Amino acid sequence: MIGFILRRVVQSFLVLMVVGLVAFAMFRFVGDPVDNMLGQERTQADIERLREQLGLDQNFVVQYWRFLSNALQGDFGISYRQGRPVAEILIERAPATLELAAVSGFLAIAMGIALGVFTAIRRNGLGASTIMAASLIGVSLPTFLIGILLIYLFSVELGWLPSFGRGETVRLGGWTTGFLTQSGLLALILPSITLGLYQMTLIMRLVRSEMMEVLRQDYIRFARARGLPDRVVNFRHALKNTLVPVITVTGLQLGSIIAFAIITETVFQWPGVGLLFINAIAFVDIPVMAAYLMLISVMFVAINLIVDLLYLAIDPRLRTQ
Amino acid sequence: MTLLSVENLGVAYPTRRGNVQAVTGANLMVEPGQIHGLVGESGAGKSTLGAAIMGLIDAPGGITDGRIHLRDQSIGGLDKAAMQALRGAKISMIFQDPLTALNPLLTVGDQIVETIRQHLDLREDEARGKAIALLDRVGIGDADERIDQYPHQFSGGMRQRVVIALALCSEPDVIIADEPTTALDVSIQAQILDLVRELAREQQVGVILITHDMGVIAEITDVVTVMYRGQVVETGPTAKVLGNPDHDYTRALISAVPPPNRKMHRFELISYGGGLPKVNIDELSGGWTAPLSDGPLIVAQSLTKLFVQKRSLIPSRRRYFTAVDDVSFDIRAGEVFGLVGESGSGKSTIARMIAALYSLDGGSVHFDGEAVDRGSSATMLNSYRRQIQMIFQDPFSSLNPRMRVDAIIAEPLRHLSDLSGDEVTRRVDALLEGVGLGSAAGRRFPHEFSGGQRQRISVARALATRPRFLICDEPTSALDVSVQAQILNILKDLQEQLNLTMLFISHDLPVVRQMCDRVGVLRNGKLVELADTETLFEAPQHAYTKELLRLMPRFRTG
CATH class of the missing domain: 3.40.50.300 (P-loop containing nucleotide triphosphate hydrolases)
Known part of the structure; x- marks a missing residue:
């Protein structure tokens, strides 16, 4: 058990090293940062001075090592565009994205599982058929279109909800939250639906097909034959057996909710890291891009680690091997 | 009342x-x-x-x-x-397969306690006490410890006891x-x-x-x-x-039930509610018979197979499970050699080792005087595989559901022979006619056939390359008795008229008695007894063989 966790941690670390290499390689191969930082009226002396200051005169391995050890201490360098430490910018922006991802992830999982179970149990009912048909829309419409449609309906036509931004936020230490104000909460609704809709329909369809498979198993029939009520059979016996494959996909999807919040953040002008990344690309702000890459890979690795541990928690057969 | x-x-x-x-x-x-x-x-x-x-x-x-x-x-x-x-x-129910009848994610105790509390008005701890008593009642030792284990920690027989305990929860x-x-x-x-x-x-x-x-x-x-x-x-x-x-x-x-107490020449087939398609051996073989040779066709010497149980980078920390342990026997040309044993005794592993599907971890297999194993040259293995064929247990999973029957039967010919396209078609038609399905069956897919018909397709496929040696791994375990009798008769006819040599694997002792000339008894990967069939059934030597014969459900006819 502990051996298993240790092994996964070591593997995760290796993954991060490789991602770090890719992130670092961007500095070397995506244009010359010195060109970007100094204006048209630079002198050769300016260039030399900056190169030395940034450590660009050192060789590749030394630079990579310095990059990694700095990154480990939370130092990702200074943004070319804003001239401020990247870590500071990220900390400022991360709460917006994390709150958005948390809300839409929660929506996707809760609604996805509930609707999936419902459509599996009432397989032939009118409600289930309607939901299944509607879910096709969620799977097939692109995110930006859903966002624009929602803005048009709820912000432009009905005027109920704000169409952009986070609303009013409250500072709690280093964290800015939109959960504590009414306008913050209202502002979360449209973006989180937009971001979570695809994941929700995916989870729902997955839960449904897994659940229907599980409901055909002998142990479900045996549970019914023992006279257990439907509620116990469906939720205690069937749902738990449905979860293992669902967790795998959900884990990966949660990672992509954070990583690909870019589109939603752009549509709603949400001041998160996704929007930051888009702007960074536009200005070839490599330190920000590299830091973003590292941040996302840390999240993916962490989520995968959690998923593996959840397997162990759910399935006793894996614990004994 | x-x-x-x-x-x-x-x-x-x-x-x-x-x-x-x-x-x-x-x-x-x-x-x-x-x-x-x-x-x-x-x-x-x-x-x-x-x-x-x-x-x-x-x-x-x-x-x-x-x-x-x-x-x-x-x-x-x-x-x-x-x-x-x-x-x-x-009313309660006991299911067939104890491996699938219990929820794998809940402990045995959880499942029993939940059922007891559903039916009897007991507190959690009272229900638990009753659950332990029930497990004890159905013959599970250390019930108070095993109640907290999960189904996968029980063997098949123990799980069936748990299933029975569950059926008894409410005093039905x-x-x-x-x-x-x-x-x-x-x-x-x-x-x-x-x-x-x-x-x-x-x-x-x-x-x-x-x-x-x-x-x-x-x-x-x-x-x-x-x-x-x-x-x-x-x-x-x-x-x-x-x-x-x-x-x-x-x-x-x-x-149609094979009698355990005597050997019959053939099963007496009484047709009821549907005719029996006749097998035409001449058509099936095209006049071909396996060449006769003196001495053993297969010599298996000290066969050993290890499966990795615990992986490790360090060789000394790896742990192995010996599936087949120093097993030696030979099969004479034209003989039906039986291997019997309970599940996990290594029967199928030996079959796969002889068919060069598994590598050997020790020992050797000689076919007609030549050593064969997985490492032999490709030409050597090709000619070997043309001469040996397998018939598997489950006629549902051993035929590719996406392939047409004629393509299934032609496949070994395409890979192992140099027949032209026309010749292949003619051979496939003859095989299908021969096993009593008719050549029109070739244009259909496996799911359109019953279990017995599918096993006939398997027989046709196995005989396509005109093999000398046939490995039958539980060929009738998945079939009804009347169909089993038909298939066994077909195999017997083929073996006698084409001089085929056969390795016949089964856990069903009466079937083995009808089919085999000599029988080897396997237990935990070891060959414990090897004797002529009649000697083995009438005067078993090893204690384990005696035990197996004693436990065999007796059903005597005539």
Whole structure:
């Protein structure tokens, strides 16, 4: 058990090293940062001075090592565009994205599982058929279109909800939250639906097909034959057996909710890291891009680690091997 | 007083092409303490009848007419809620496969306690105490420790005991046991049947035992009901029905059961309700016979196979499981050599080692004087594989469902022979005619055939390359007895007329007695006894062989 966790941690670390290499390689191969930082009226002396200051005169391995050890201490360098430490910018922006991802992830999982179970149990009912048909829309419409449609309906036509931004936020230490104000909460609704809709329909369809498979198993029939009520059979016996494959996909999807919040953040002008990344690309702000890459890979690795541990928690057969 | 009575019961499943009547006009009476056998082949409606009594017919099917009474209460037409209260409480069920009947994610105790509390008004700790007592009752040692284990920590036989404990949770009046021992080894089967008999006597529970195994029926039931295509054809005391059956179908069924106490030349096939397609050996072989040779065709020497149990980077920390341990035997040309043993004894592993599907971890295999193993040259292996072919146990999974039957049979020819396209087509047609399916069958897909027909396809595929040596790995375990008798007769005819040499693997001792010239008995990967078939059955030497023969359900005919 502990051996298993240790092994996964070591593997995760290796993954991060490789991602770090890719992130670092961007500095070397995506244009010359010195060109970007100094204006048209630079002198050769300016260039030399900056190169030395940034450590660009050192060789590749030394630079990579310095990059990694700095990154480990939370130092990702200074943004070319804003001239401020990247870590500071990220900390400022991360709460917006994390709150958005948390809300839409929660929506996707809760609604996805509930609707999936419902459509599996009432397989032939009118409600289930309607939901299944509607879910096709969620799977097939692109995110930006859903966002624009929602803005048009709820912000432009009905005027109920704000169409952009986070609303009013409250500072709690280093964290800015939109959960504590009414306008913050209202502002979360449209973006989180937009971001979570695809994941929700995916989870729902997955839960449904897994659940229907599980409901055909002998142990479900045996549970019914023992006279257990439907509620116990469906939720205690069937749902738990449905979860293992669902967790795998959900884990990966949660990672992509954070990583690909870019589109939603752009549509709603949400001041998160996704929007930051888009702007960074536009200005070839490599330190920000590299830091973003590292941040996302840390999240993916962490989520995968959690998923593996959840397997162990759910399935006793894996614990004994 | 009659405990359970079923009168004139009909069950139907509506389909797109009209109603399928699964059970028609079935009658059944069960007394307290009685074990009532329900026997028939697949599709006879015996499991459907059991499910109807439980109120567990899958939608959209349903009971169309008839009455079911439990004591004085009519239960046939009860609504869902009332039926659910009855299920488990008054009637419970034991399922066939103990590996799939328990929820793998909950401990055995969780599942028992939850069932007890559903039916009896007990507190958590009282229910737990009762659960431990139940596990103890069905013969699980250290019940107070094992109650917190998960199903995968129990062996197959122990799991079936847990399933029985679950069925007993609510002190039911009737237990419906649907093939309770089919998935178990003979030694475990005997223990489970003993337990069922004991429970019926002691607690005056009426048991309906659904099975296709005449041996089990003869061994344990008091009364037997024979079903055929949804109808009860005969019912009466077990000794009477088996000894002196009234109905033609019962007679046909009994004649197809391999007798354990003597060797027959061929099974007497009594055709009932459908003709038997004849096998035409000449057509099948095109006049070809395997060349005769003196001496052994296969020499297996000190075969050893290890499977990795625990992986490790460091070789000394790896742990292995010895599946086959120093097994030596030879098979003479033209002989049928049997391997018997319980599950996990290494029978199939040996077959795969001889077929060069597994590498050898020790020992050697010689075919016609030449050493073969997985590492041999490709040309060598090709010519070897042309001469050996396999027939597998499960005719459902051993044929590719996406391939047409003619392509399935032609495949070995395409890869292992240099016949031209026309010749292949002609050979495939002849093979299909030969096994009695007709060449038109080639244009269809495997799912359009029954289990017995599929096994005929497997036979045609195995004979396509005109092999000298045939490996049959439990070729009839998945088939009904009447179909088993047909397939065994076909194999016997082929072997004699084409001079084929055969390795015949089975866990079914009566079948082995009918088929084999010599038999090896395997236990935990070791060959414990090797003898001529008649010697082995009449005068077994090893204690394990004696034990196996003693436990074999006896069903004597004639």
